[in-house]
Amino acid sequence: MSQVLTLELSDADYAELRHRAELAGTTITEWAIASLKEHKHPIKPKLRNEIEKASARQRFRRHAGIISLGYATGADN
Template identity: 35%
Template sequence: MKTITLQVPDEVYEACLHMAQKYGRSAEEWVMEFLLKHAPGSLQRSDDEQRKAARERLRPYAGAQSLGYPTGVDNESIDADLASEYERDS
């Protein structure tokens, strides 16, 4: 791995910081991702690599919860569960 040091105008630096904060990255990470995404030819990440990276970023938010009984996606059972919970809270 090599290091590149760049001097950029203040406006470019501020834009990089803004985008990095928006995506929860450091400025260096965001610039690297941007370059990899927009680099020509062999440096560009494949769709599979992009999907894998996106999955890894989402993984901490994934999960499942067991209610102790099977559930369905029909609105009647969902409405009944909600009504039961609202009655219990009041």
């Protein structure tokens, strides 16, 4: 099954894509698909259960804390 994706590009962007496709010896569509496949980023799976959520929350909290500089830095001293 295939899907249709319609893009609206500026003339300058379209000319750039056309130029890159010509350099690659392909059509704009083929070049765009190849480029998207090359640069895709994996999507991280969602945390699946409460144990994973709690573990992630604990790892995050390790980054938070109180640091004493040895002198007052705010108006609430």
